[in-house]
Amino acid sequence: MNKESKHKAIALFSGGLDSILAVKWMQRLGFTVYPVFFATPYLPPERAIESAAMNGIKLIVRDISAEHLQILETPVYGFGKYMNPCIDCHGLMFRLAGEMLAELGADFLISGEVLGQRPMSQRREAMNQVGKLSGYKYLLVRPLSQMLLDDTLPIRDAWVDKNALLDISGRGRTRQLALAKELGIDFFPSPAGGCLLTDASYSLRLKDLQKHNQLDNENLHLLRYGRHFRLNPTCKLIIGRDREDNANIESQGKRGIYLDARDITGPVGYITCCEPDEESYSLALSIFWFYHRKAPDQGYIVIRTGDKRSESFVNKCDETTVNKYYITT
Ligand code: SF4
Known part of the structure; x- marks a missing residue:
């Protein structure tokens, strides 16, 4: 030196x-x-x-x-x-x-x-x-x-x-x-994979938040995880794709509504607002049930809001409707 x-x-x-x-x-x-x-x-x-x-x-x-x-x-x-x-x-x-x-x-x-x-x-x-x-x-x-x-x-x-x-x-x-x-450097990450703004799907989700004036801390941190669905101008549904997504959604989402299947294992769902209108709410539940692919067409979902728990019986959403609300490339 x-x-x-x-x-x-x-x-x-x-x-x-x-x-x-x-x-x-x-x-x-x-x-x-x-x-x-x-x-x-x-x-x-x-x-x-x-x-x-x-x-x-x-x-x-x-x-x-x-x-x-x-x-x-x-x-x-x-x-x-x-x-x-x-x-x-x-x-x-x-x-x-x-x-x-x-x-x-x-x-x-x-x-x-x-x-x-x-x-x-x-x-x-x-x-x-x-x-x-x-x-x-x-x-x-x-x-x-x-x-x-x-x-x-x-x-x-x-x-x-x-x-x-x-x-x-x-x-x-x-x-x-x-x-x-x-210089004896033998550890370095691959060039790709750093900034999510260079990712097509992430960018679409970010644009959607920007368009709806929802660039706050919680929404931004949740943007990295799961599948995202725009239900209405104020509300989204997020569904975990794997265990890591599920854990991160659980730790980041504070003000919304959580969804779990009652009788089978599956992803975590999260509605990003706590008072969605009735139509958006039932849409969210049916899209969530769609992602329990092996489940029957109808089933029970446990709804968690803060300390409160309730259950709802839902019908599976059809794929065309799911795709209509899915924010993806
Ligand atoms: S916006 Fe461009 S320069 Fe900034 S961190 Fe992302 S890739 Fe790098």
Whole structure:
């Protein structure tokens, strides 16, 4: 490791290989690095926390749900393929990291961005737009590609030796994998699977919430789990697809109505409001019963609201009706 530098950096840390490399490379050059993960309901921190722990990286996690939801309204640079406003998102994250500089006693910002790697946010023009949006363009250093980018203050003022930085570009992973080997990094998550805003089905569910002005904490946290059905403008039904969904729905849903089959095992159902109109309520029950595929056409459902329990006899919904209400691609 090089001589310790008096300059310190905050790193945007996603948990992916590029962000691990950026942190490790700068640490090897002697910089103190504070990796930060910005969490939202659609960008949960578990993957980054595990990746940091496996690589001996001390991670700071900050929740930025409120700020991020604002940029989802009308992102300056629009959306990617689905609900992912990547340029605005990176701009926001750099701005928030910039606002943490004084708090952490750091001087500049780094990330694992690689020039030309992502079609939307890592083109040269997009990287400039990210910098401008953040208000901290002058303090950004991208260690993996900085040799190919314009100099910023940390380089002009020789806090960082540009020649010690890298010139990786493009979508290939060969150089990153070689670098990982050199730095002794043998755990990193696969590139896919981080941000749910790049998932077609999740994006549809999110759009539905946005359209109905229901972007509150409970609804957002439930969005990751189960099948979702829009019953009316104020109410949805969610049905778990597996044990994990069922457990998460049970732990996240606080104000709605729970459904369980009385006489057979099956998924958990959750109506997201506590006073649905009669039509939506019986629709919810019959859709719920549809997902007990081996059950007879009629049966009993236990309804749980807070401490209260009751039972209802229902008829199975037909598939055409189920599909009409199902929010899916
Ligand atoms: S993929 Fe998600 S987290 Fe990553 S920049 Fe795009 S919107 Fe932000």
